[in-house]
Each structure stands twice: as C-alpha cells, then as structure tokens.
Amino acid sequence: MSWRKERRAERGYHHGNLKEALLQAALGLIAEKGAAGFTFADAARMAGVSAAAPYRHFRDRDELLSSIAQRGFEQFEARLTAAWDDGRPDTVTAFERVGRAYLAFAREEPAFYNAMFESGLPVDANPALQAASERAFNIIRAAAERLAALAPPGTPRPPAMMMALHIWSMSHGVASLFSRGDAARRKLPMSPDELLEAEVLIYLRGLGFPTDRRPAAKSAEPPPVPPEASSGSGVPPGGPWGKPK
Amino acid sequence: MSWRKERRAERGYHHGNLKEALLQAALGLIAEKGAAGFTFADAARMAGVSAAAPYRHFRDRDELLSSIAQRGFEQFEARLTAAWDDGRPDTVTAFERVGRAYLAFAREEPAFYNAMFESGLPVDANPALQAASERAFNIIRAAAERLAALAPPGTPRPPAMMMALHIWSMSHGVASLFSRGDAARRKLPMSPDELLEAEVLIYLRGLGFPTDRRPAAKSAEPPPVPPEASSGSGVPPGGPWGKPK
DNA sequence: GGCTCATGTAAAAGCCGTTCACATGAGCTG
DNA sequence: CAGCTCATGTGAACGGCTTTTACATGAGCC
Numbered sequence: 001m002s003w004r005k006e007r008r009a010e011r012g013y014h015h016g017n018l019k020e021a022l023l024q025a026a027l028g029l030i031a032e033k034g035a036a037g038f039t040f041a042d043a044a045r046m047a048g049v050s051a052a053a054p055y056r057h058f059r060d061r062d063e064l065l066s067s068i069a070q071r072g073f074e075q076f077e078a079r080l081t082a083a084w085d086d087g088r089p090d091t092v093t094a095f096e097r098v099g100r101a102y103l104a105f106a107r108e109e110p111a112f113y114n115a116m117f118e119s120g121l122p123v124d125a126n127p128a129l130q131a132a133s134e135r136a137f138n139i140i141r142a143a144a145e146r147l148a149a150l151a152p153p154g155t156p157r158p159p160a161m162m163m164a165l166h167i168w169s170m171s172h173g174v175a176s177l178f179s180r181g182d183a184a185r186r187k188l189p190m191s192p193d194e195l196l197e198a199e200v201l202i203y204l205r206g207l208g209f210p211t212d213r214r215p216a217a218k219s220a221e222p223p224p225v226p227p228e229a230s231s232g233s234g235v236p237p238g239g240p241w242g243k244p245k
Numbered sequence: 246m247s248w249r250k251e252r253r254a255e256r257g258y259h260h261g262n263l264k265e266a267l268l269q270a271a272l273g274l275i276a277e278k279g280a281a282g283f284t285f286a287d288a289a290r291m292a293g294v295s296a297a298a299p300y301r302h303f304r305d306r307d308e309l310l311s312s313i314a315q316r317g318f319e320q321f322e323a324r325l326t327a328a329w330d331d332g333r334p335d336t337v338t339a340f341e342r343v344g345r346a347y348l349a350f351a352r353e354e355p356a357f358y359n360a361m362f363e364s365g366l367p368v369d370a371n372p373a374l375q376a377a378s379e380r381a382f383n384i385i386r387a388a389a390e391r392l393a394a395l396a397p398p399g400t401p402r403p404p405a406m407m408m409a410l411h412i413w414s415m416s417h418g419v420a421s422l423f424s425r426g427d428a429a430r431r432k433l434p435m436s437p438d439e440l441l442e443a444e445v446l447i448y449l450r451g452l453g454f455p456t457d458r459r460p461a462a463k464s465a466e467p468p469p470v471p472p473e474a475s476s477g478s479g480v481p482p483g484g485p486w487g488k489p490k
Numbered sequence: 491g492g493c494t495c496a497t498g499t500a501a502a503a504g505c506c507g508t509t510c511a512c513a514t515g516a517g518c519t520g
Numbered sequence: 521c522a523g524c525t526c527a528t529g530t531g532a533a534c535g536g537c538t539t540t541t542a543c544a545t546g547a548g549c550c
Contacts, residue, residue, distance in 0.1 A: 257514085257515080258513080258514050258515065259514075259515070259516075284505085284506065284507085285506075285507065285508090286505080286506055286507075287506095296506085296507080296508090297508080297509080297510090300507095300508070300509080305507075305508075306506095306507070306508095
C-alpha cells in the first residue's frame with residue numbers, strides 16, 4: 001500500500017482512488033443540480049482527471065448513477081433497520097419511526113434519494129440494484145408483518161404485504177410531493193413529518209389498531225393487545241391532527 | 246387563413262403550425278424515452294424543420310417542457326373534475342373515483358405525467374404552471390371538503406386540507422411506485438387500482454367513515470349520515486382487501 | 491532492472507443546445 | 521398589383537457532453 005500520495009498536494013499520473021473520488025463528486029453534483037443536471041465530465045473535472053478517465057471505472061454515466069443508487073439503497077436499508085429497531089419499544093411506535101426515517105432520508109440524503117427514485121434509471125434492469133431495493137422494502141414488509149400479527153381479534157387480519165405497500169406509498173408520496181426541492185415550498189398546514197404521521201395513524205386506526213389512549217368518544221374498543229398497542233407514540237390529544245379548532 | 250398547405254405533401258418555407266407540431270412531437274418523444282431523454286433537436290427533426298426553428302416558439306427546451314406540463318395539469322384537472330362529478334351519486338363513491346382517475350391519468354398519459362411530476366422542472370418558478378397545478382389540486386381539496394362535512398357526528402371533524410393532502414400523497418405514491426414504467430413490473434399481490442382503493446377505504450374508515458355495508462363485527466356504528474355514506478362504492482365483502490384466506 | 495497491465499491522457503467523432511446573421515414569403519398598405 | 525415589413529425558418533458556428541481509440545505512465549512483480 002503505497003498510496004499515501006493522497007497527502008501530496010499534486011498527484012502524479014495515477015490518481016490512486018479515482019473510483020471513490022468520482023462517486024463522491026457525483027454525489028455532491030447530484031445534490032446540487034439533480035441527477036438530470038449531473039454530468040460525467042464535471043465529476044471527472046472535480047476529481048482532477050481527464051474526461052475519459054472515468055471510463056476505466058464505470059462503463060458509462062448510467063453505471064455511475066446506478067452505483068450511487070445502489071449505495072443509496074444500502075444506506076436506506078440501514079436507516080430503516082435502525083428505525084425499526086426490531087419493533088422496540090412497541091410495534092406501533094417503531095412502525096411510525098420507520099415512516100419518519102423514510103422522510104428523514106429523503107430530506108437528509110437528497111442525492112441518494114434522487115438517484116434512487118427520481119433519476120429515471122431502470123431499477124429492474126440491474127439485478128444488484130433491484131436486490132438492494134428489495135432488501136430495503138423488506139424492512140417495511142417485516143415491520144408490517146409484525147404489525148399485522150397484532151390486529152385486534154374479531155377483525156379480519158389485513159395482509160401484511162398490502163399494509164407494507166400502503167405504508168410505502170404514503171411515505172413515498174409525502175416525500176416526493178412535500179419533502180423535497182421546490183415542492184417543499186408549497187404552503188402546508190403542517191410539516192411533512194406531521195402529515196405522514198397523521199396519515200399513518202389514521203390508516204392504522206382504519207385497520208382497527210388502537211392508536212391513542214384517549215377514552216374514545218364513540219365505541220367500546222378494549223385494548224386487547226397485551227403489552228402492545230398502547231405506546232409512547234405521541235398521539236396528541238384531539239386525534240392524529242391536533243386540535244380541531 | 247391560408248394554411249391549407251397542411252394538405253400539401255411538401256410544405257414550403259413556413260411550416261404554418263410549428264408550435265403545435267413541436268408540442269405533439271415532444272409529447273410522443275417523452276412518452277417513449279422520458280422527459281430526460283427527450284431532445285429539442287429530435288422534436289424539430291420530427292416536425293421537419295431545422296434545429297433552430299423551435300427557438301421561434303419557445304425560449305428554450307425547458308419552456309417547451311413547461312408548456313407540456315401546463316397542458317398536462319389542465320387535462321389532469323379536467324379528468325379529476327369529471328371523476329368527481331360534483332360528488333354524485335354519493336360523496337364516498339365519487340371520492341374513490343377521483344383516486345382511480347389519478348391512476349388512470351398516470352397510466353394513460355405517461356408523457357404528461359412525466360412532464361408534470363418527474364421531469365424535475367421547477368413548478369413554482371413558473372406562475373402559470375403553479376396556478377394550473379393548484380387548480381388541479383383544488384379538485385381534490387373540494388372533494389375532501391365535502392367529505393369532511395360528512396364526518397360522523399361525535400367524532401372530531403378532520404381538517405379537509407389535511408385529508409386532501411393525504412389522498413394526494415397516497416395517489417401519487419401508488420402512481421409513482423407501482424403504476425408507471427419499470428416499477429410497474431414489480432410483482433404485486435394486487436393491481437395498483439385495487440391497492441389504492443383499499444388504501445383510501447382503510448384511511449376513510451380510520452376517520453370514522455362507514456365504508457361498507459357489512460354488519461360490523463365489533464361496535465355499534467349507526468349510519469347517521471342520511472342518504473350518504475352507504476354507497477355503491479363496491480367494497481367487496483371481507484373488507485377493503487378481499488377475502489383474508 | 492525490466493515487464494506488464496491497470497490506469498490515465500489527448501484527440502476525435504458525433505450529438506445537443508443555443509445564438510446569430512441571413513432568407514423567405516404571408517399579409518398589410520396604398 | 522407593387523412593395524414593405526415582420527414573423528418564421530435556415531445554415532453555420534460555438535462550446536459542451538459522451539464515448540471511443542490509440543497512446544503514455546508508472547506501480548507492482550519477477
């Protein structure tokens with residue numbers, strides 16, 4: 001390992017770490033100008049190499065984009081996994097934390113999110129990419145599975161896969177429409193996080209899950225799910241949408 | 246009006262209808278290759294003019310894209326309006342029809358949808374575009390308003406704006422993730438339409454709206470909303486997700 | 491020390507967006 | 521109908537991007 005040339009102000013003929021440098025440069029460029037505006041040549045320039053050099057590491061511009069998306073899905077999976085925390089302290093709380101993690105990722109990693117969901121690259125054309133995407137979705141799926149198992153007795157048990165797809169679509173919808181770029185400037189009555197939280201809570205209630213602790217004004221809904229379902233999930237009094245002033 | 250030259254096989258120096266021809270050409274190209282892949286030069290070629298000609302009608306490529314998005318929002322609004330049909334025959338049925346119209350538009354007008362939601366053009370930078378987008382959203386908003394007014398007594402009335410945003414995010418999420426391009430090839434347990442319908446129904450139920458006619462197994466939920474809320478909205482027996490086999 | 495191969499470069503071809511000076515001819519004006 | 525004018529289209533040119541090709545460099549290995 002002789003590449004302490006990184007420390008040298010001027011690098012020699014060989015870069016020594018070009019692949020990684022290109023990925024980082026691209027990440028920055030995408031965050032700035034979007035996947036559409038990002039150019040291969042710019043990334044090369046930023047890394048201080050000629051325009052042809054990147055082709056030693058990526059077949060073409062799309063493969064660089066795919067690599068970033070791939071990395072993005074991996075980080076995404078990691079963050080969802082951490083948020084889920086295997087359902088602690090209780091399933092509903094953890095479930096909502098996953099939703100917030102989705103939004104947080106979209107907000108905090110705009111470049112990854114862009115490459116993953118907005119770059120228009122064909123995810124299913126790349127098996128590795130598709131697998132990474134699937135692994136991320138499986139976190140939501142697993143969480144939904146656990147949640148479905150807690151469905152109140154007496155009601156038909158919702159299919160976990162469907163729940164997972166529903167939650168995914170809500171998260172993705174809110175993130176795409178309200179939590180990114182220009183769309184974020186739309187004047188909303190509440191933050192994207194609050195919006196999604198309320199949406200998920202209402203949805204879960206629609207499935208029969210008790211989602212708050214206020215004595216419900218309408219019907220007898222015993223809390224039959226033993227240590228669960230009565231969580232610190234922070235539902236404000238007045239329902240999932242604050243006070244109806 | 247002297248432009249019956251359209252009938253002439255060869256047009257003369259002047260096209261006579263270039264602006265419209267360019268819009269149509271672009272629409273076709275975007276449907277084929279996405280807004281990112283669409284090129285100004287290609288549209289010109291397809292219209293049979295030089296590469297510089299389009300600049301007599303659009304400031305640049307982005308303005309052409311904006312024009313298409315604008316037209317898209319107008320058609321979108323028209324379709325949502327028709328689907329809503331002023332809440333006939335009943336609010337819930339009409340509401341769900343709006344959701345399906347959202348998906349149908351995404352499916353049947355991929356070029357418009359792409360320009361509107363996936364091209365990455367700054368909607369709020371163009372006042373006309375933003376206004377058109379707002380008008381489309383206002384259909385959903387109006388529908389939510391009507392729906393909110395029907396909230397069962399005894400429950401806190403949900404803010405209509407929030408409901409509208411929720412429905413929008415669900416529709417957009419399902420359309421983006423499952424109803425377009427490659428993502429549509431994901432293996433789903435149900436069609437995007439069914440997925441969205443179930444999602445909306447569960448959500449509405451979470452708000453306290455009675456969404457089907459089966460004698461509920463759990464609580465006394467009188468149908469207090471006079472001629473409404475018990476609609477032909479086609480909820481299959483077994484809840485919004487078919488039979489839990 | 492010398493070989494070799496991964497890694498980088500320069501140059502070139504082909505495309506695109508955009509601009510500019512110039513051409514054309516449709517419609518008005520008299 | 522003659523002639524003018526201005527919207528609309530053309531061709532050439534500039535710079536930038538992607539990608540390929542032939543060639544240069546030097547790091548690691550014998």
